[in-house]
Amino acid sequence: MMEILHTAIRVTTPIALAALGGLFTHKAGVLNIALEGMMLMAAFMGVVTSYFTGSPLLAIMAAFGVSLIIGLIFSFFGITLKGNFIIVGLAVNMTAYGITAFWLQQWFGIRGILSSDKIIGLDPIDVPILNKIPIISDIFNNHTPIVYVSFLLLLITYITLKHTKIGLHIRVVGENENAAKAVGIKVNKIRYISVLLSSLYCALAGVNLSLESLNLFVEKMTAERGFIALAAIFSGKGTALGTYLFSFIFGLGETFQISLQIFDVPGSLIQTIPFIFVIIILTFIGIKNKKNKIKRGITND
Amino acid sequence: MMKKIFKFNIMKFIIPILLAFLVGSIILLISNINPISAFYNLFIGAFGSGRAFLSTLYYATPLILTGTATAIAFKANLFYMGVEGALYIGGFCSSLAGIYFHGLPPYIHIPIALLIGMITGGLFAMIPGILKGILDVNEMVTSIMLNYVAILGTTYLASFPFKAKDAGFSATEMVEKSAVIPKIFDSSMVHYGLFLSLIFAILIYIMFKKSTFGYDIESMGKNVNFSESCGMQTAKKTIYIITLSGALGGLAGAMEVLGTYKRFIAGFSSGLGWDGLTISLLSNNNPIGVIFSSIFFGGLYSGGAQMELLADVPRTIISVIQGLIIFFLAVDFTVKRFKKIKSR
Numbered sequence: 001m002m003e004i005l006h007t008a009i010r011v012t013t014p015i016a017l018a019a020l021g022g023l024f025t026h027k028a029g030v031l032n033i034a035l036e037g038m039m040l041m042a043a044f045m046g047v048v049t050s051y052f053t054g055s056p057l058l059a060i061m062a063a064f065g066v067s068l069i070i071g072l073i074f075s076f077f078g079i080t081l082k083g084n085f086i087i088v089g090l091a092v093n094m095t096a097y098g099i100t101a102f103w104l105q106q107w108f109g110i111r112g113i114l115s116s117d118k119i120i121g122l123d124p125i126d127v128p129i130l131n132k133i134p135i136i137s138d139i140f141n142n143h144t145p146i147v148y149v150s151f152l153l154l155l156i157t158y159i160t161l162k163h164t165k166i167g168l169h170i171r172v173v174g175e176n177e178n179a180a181k182a183v184g185i186k187v188n189k190i191r192y193i194s195v196l197l198s199s200l201y202c203a204l205a206g207v208n209l210s211l212e213s214l215n216l217f218v219e220k221m222t223a224e225r226g227f228i229a230l231a232a233i234f235s236g237k238g239t240a241l242g243t244y245l246f247s248f249i250f251g252l253g254e255t256f257q258i259s260l261q262i263f264d265v266p267g268s269l270i271q272t273i274p275f276i277f278v279i280i281i282l283t284f285i286g287i288k289n290k291k292n293k294i295k296r297g298i299t300n301d
Numbered sequence: 302m303m304k305k306i307f308k309f310n311i312m313k314f315i316i317p318i319l320l321a322f323l324v325g326s327i328i329l330l331i332s333n334i335n336p337i338s339a340f341y342n343l344f345i346g347a348f349g350s351g352r353a354f355l356s357t358l359y360y361a362t363p364l365i366l367t368g369t370a371t372a373i374a375f376k377a378n379l380f381y382m383g384v385e386g387a388l389y390i391g392g393f394c395s396s397l398a399g400i401y402f403h404g405l406p407p408y409i410h411i412p413i414a415l416l417i418g419m420i421t422g423g424l425f426a427m428i429p430g431i432l433k434g435i436l437d438v439n440e441m442v443t444s445i446m447l448n449y450v451a452i453l454g455t456t457y458l459a460s461f462p463f464k465a466k467d468a469g470f471s472a473t474e475m476v477e478k479s480a481v482i483p484k485i486f487d488s489s490m491v492h493y494g495l496f497l498s499l500i501f502a503i504l505i506y507i508m509f510k511k512s513t514f515g516y517d518i519e520s521m522g523k524n525v526n527f528s529e530s531c532g533m534q535t536a537k538k539t540i541y542i543i544t545l546s547g548a549l550g551g552l553a554g555a556m557e558v559l560g561t562y563k564r565f566i567a568g569f570s571s572g573l574g575w576d577g578l579t580i581s582l583l584s585n586n587n588p589i590g591v592i593f594s595s596i597f598f599g600g601l602y603s604g605g606a607q608m609e610l611l612a613d614v615p616r617t618i619i620s621v622i623q624g625l626i627i628f629f630l631a632v633d634f635t636v637k638r639f640k641k642i643k644s645r
Binding site: 033073077078081082083084086087088090091092093094095096097098099101102103105106223224227228230231234266268269271272275276278279282283285286287289290 | 328332334380428432435436437438439441442443445446447449450453454456457460461575578579582615617618619620621622623624625626627628630631632633
């Protein structure tokens with residue numbers, strides 16, 4: 001049981017980080033499906049940098065760098081040139097899939113997986129006081145650094161959105177663009193900031209995937225976690241705590257998949273569990289929302 | 302008719318492609334590859350000879366269907382992205398019809414197997430359709446999740462319960478000879494499914510232009526709330542549209558299975574559904590435009606093989622170019638727009 005919760009926290013981390021980052025854009029009225037591509041590029045750059053330099057710190061910096069560049073490109077096409085966010089996001093994801101596969105082949109002459117002893121990752125840490133407390137220690141101790149960073153970021157995201165000026169501006173921009181303009185908020189600037197914030201979160205999510213515990217890069221290794229993160233934001237009704245909670249619920253789905261693998265059940269069937277999990281939960285939330293709503297139409301928001 | 306379509310689309314079609322190749326060249330240059338020789342080989346491999354062009358048409362065949370499938374949903378402003386999943390479900394189910402129905406003549410066996418592919422693909426698409434139409438659950442997220450369920454689920458089915466005894470990889474038995482869609486020429490892979498794809502694209506084009514359902518799709522795409530208040534049952538229409546989209550995806554999968562592989566192979570698609578999405582965007586959701594865009598994309602695949610062979614350029618650069626095309630498609634690159642940016 002403790003082991004399951006320990007695993008759940010580990011697999012929740014990349015989803016939760018992408019979701020918390022995506023929350024800023026969600027609040028600013030930008031549908032950011034580029035989360036997936038940002039994570040993937042960060043995961044790739046992290047592994048490549050670690051391969052060539054052997055330094056996890058430089059790897060994280062590289063991941064931040066590449067993710068920020070993607071955030072800027074996404075913002076430029078979506079916000080400045082006013083392209084459709086969904087389509088720009090798709091473009092980011094497809095280019096990220098393509099370019100990581102291309103560079104993998106061009107730089108390393110391999111297809112599929114990059115795995116090497118030269119890739120230095122981030123090891124789990126034994127937290128001093130935490131390791132003395134029973135039960136809690138089993139669940140929360142011995143995680144990799146970014147897992148702890150994600151807890152911190154949950155708090156930071158909550159406070160930023162609720163209690164700071166920038167958070168207020170982000171919410172105003174998302175809720176009523178014209179009102180925001182009327183009170184002198186620079187709408188585009190706020191949207192750029194929100195996208196770049198999500199880039200930073202996604203960079204950590206990517207590094208968490210590729211350099212913590214696994215130390216390898218696999219083509220499309222993000223496996224639609226960016227979209228699961230979006231589902232977590234929708235399900236969590238755009239609150240930081242709700243988003244984290246649903247990320248955790250989706251993480252549990254993935255944990256079940258991982259723990260079922262010891263049994264003699266075919267892998268491909270078990271791997272569907274997290275995805276079915278997301279659909280079932282979205283359905284329940286849909287039913288719940290439906291009860292509170294008389295409106296019958298459909299909208300794309 | 303042709304003139305009108307081209308007048309409408311030509312800039313939207315050409316500029317993104319040129320820009321994508323331009324940026325693609327830069328990426329190749331950074332990677333120490335000569336873009337001119339790479340793209341020259343790409344072009345020769347796609348359109349340089351009759352053989353190359355037939356190969357291009359072969360690759361274009363399923364893309365016409367997946368492109369049209371996506372166009373139906375996108376035109377109604379529904380971001381249904383589950384064509385890839387529907388393709389797997391349809392392909393798998395039609396392979397079963399191809400394997401287990403015996404003693405039928407080809408002119409009955411092939412249509413039945415194709416129809417089963419369409420129906421199952423459509424039923425599969427109904428899940429996100431109903432969730433969207435009735436419960437207003439975001440169709441993009443659910444359809445993408447279901448893609449994974451379809452790909453992994455059929456991989457399981459082709460690896461265990463329905464695995465061929467003699468196959469060293471995850472695949473079903475070969476379908477009966479009577480279920481195989483014949484080739485048009487002996488020398489090329491292109492099969493009669495090409496004509497079926499073209500017919501469906503044209504039918505959907507006519508549906509868009511002439512039928513009330515087509516009108517409904519267009520008006521939902523423009524303003525769904527307005528359509529709803531005009532008394533259109535948008536919830537029901539949403540389900541129809543997404544189901545139809547999935548049915549075409551299922552048909553594409555069935556044609557790949559019956560025409561190309563002659564059995565269901567796990568993971569056979571390599572993203573035909575996703576390419577359909579780019580193609581639909583490239584053609585502004587117009588099924589006639591989809592035909593041309595699909596031939597262009599078919600050329601990328603056909604030429605990509607040659608480029609990898611002769612110029613030693615990884616063909617994954619094609620995926621990069623596709624992604625870049627979408628970038629430039631997202632932004633309206635009409636001439637007017639350029640002037641506006643300049644004058645700022």
